[in-house]
Amino acid sequence: MPRNLPSIVDVAIIGAGAAGLGAADALKDSGLSIIVLEARDRVGGRAHTIVPAPGIVFDLGCGWLHSADKNSFIAIADRLGFDIDKTPPPWREQSFDAGFPATERQDFFAALDAFDERTKEAAKSGTDSAASLYLAPDNRWNPMIDAISSYVNGCELDSVSVHDTAAYEDTGINWRVRRGYGALIAAYGRPCPVALNTRVWRIDHSGLQLRIETSKGTLMATKTIVTVPTSLIANESIRFHPELPAKVNAAAGLPLGVDDKVMLALDDPANALPKDGNLRGATMQTRTGAYHLRPFGQPCIEGFFGGSFARELEDAGDGALAAQAIEEIVALLGSDYRRKLKPLAESRWARDPFASGAYSHALPGHAGDRAVLAAPVDSRLFFAGEATSSNFFSTAHGARDSGERAARDVMEAVRLPKR
Known part of the structure; x- marks a missing residue:
């Protein structure tokens, strides 16, 4: 240099x-x-890997090789000797029935898939409009569908163009880089x-x-x-x-929308939590996190927050993301996890002076x-x-x-x- x-x-x-x-x-x-x-x-x-504790790799920014079968970084990783982990993402799973039993998950994903189909049909029209217009009236799952948008787009559906979402190419194959x-x-x-x-x-x-x-x-x-x-x-x-x-x-x-991550060390010698498991917070509201349990089998939990809720947590100061994550995890898995979890690191992309957010939406x-x-x-x-x-x-x-x-x-x- x-x-x-x-x-x-x-x-x-x-x-x-x-x-x-x-x-x-x-x-x-x-x-x-x-x-x-x-x-x-x-x-x-906006790609930044850190090692906040021995044996724990944490991507503060992008972490998934989306559309991996068309992702140009796959060949680059092979050339540079970076191992690719092809374990499927757990996003449509819930490792514990607490708060989100299997019957409700089936109902939710049916509502989410139906919403996606409506937005695709809407995108065929000449008029571009907000994706929120295609939520089914009074559907119980609308707040959670909005939460998904906050993770995917960094904002809620009223700020998302249906033409833009339809243009995004998602092959459904998502891999990870073991070293970050x-x-x-x-x-x-x-x-x-x-x-x-x-x-x-x-x-x-x-x-x-x-x-x-x-x-x-x-x-x-x-x-x-x-x-x-x-x-x-x-x-x-x-x-x-x-x-x-x-x-x-x-x-x-x-x-740029706002998406943030928090890494929590997990003191759980018995490995009661599954490797690469998934846990969702409050499923009937938009202001909630999603949790990747023991990614790569590491002794940790990675939390993810998006949209206006992530921005509010950033505004609340250092440690707010970790505190929110611990509260949601304890509510779902029990009070024992309050002593098992220790904050390690968190991102604050909206406050990064050279980004002011995570990634773009139209x-x-x-x-x-x-x-x-x-x-x-x-x-x-x-x-x-x-x-x-x-x-x-x-x-x-x-x-x-x-x-x-x-x-x-x-x-x-x-x-x-x-x-």
Whole structure:
């Protein structure tokens, strides 16, 4: 990683998340000089693996290789020697009948599947609308269906476009990286020329060269690939000169929802809880968590919260996610678990200054903003990131693939005859 910024490069890539690293990897043999500018002190963006206790691996950000049969990180993991765990996710299971017996689960998933079918039919119409309009009136499971949306989209259904949800490609195959998804992405980015702790303030595209102003000085570039989260474009943490109102408006139509995780150490020598089990909290309300019991067989429980409830827990301060998780688990499994559980770590993505959320969703009427955000400007400014993916948005591999797409566009633009 360079000690100092170069004064001029062919391609400057803004952001060292999966998209920026995907772009850098695709350009490595292009003959073009490149630099990746990253505001954090690490690569990976919203992918970050930590080891909060011996023997416990915790992905604070993305953790599942969604649509694994089409996920480009599978081949990368194989090349880099990362083992893939193909244990199916336990999301449609409940390891204990406490609070959610089998008969009720069957009824709930029938209601959820029927809702999904209604939204797919609605998406065939020309009018984009909120997914909440297709909840069955007075259905007892509507609050829990909204909770599922808070996990999947980072927000409740009244903020979700039906056209956008229909565009998402889910093959139903979900695997994991035993050493951590964030660790895999960090290893993928290791060969890339990254300048850490380098925050970009302004991109001036008024002259023949792009002028990029950063916390470590100014550099000039012929082409630039912007891969930062939509939140930073919408709130103009990065400014463009001349202004790009279409990009700012598109980013605002694709806000980041909030999803957070908490890791609890489990003192249970008898292993009373099943490996890779599942537990849901209060099933008749939206404000509830979901719990992955002993992931990979580790002595821990991973909790997951989404939407406005996750935001409220972040606002409540450090430890609020863990306290809520422990209360829900104790209510379901008994008071003995209060002494068996110890908070280890938790994420706070909405309060992360370089993300301000987890992953993007399209607001009702804004599904088309993904294509608007992805479009190049003057064959010099290119845009990538999970929010620009047409079918794998909100995923790490969607972000990586978009970076590769932007890199191809850069190389094509370089080959075009100069006017």
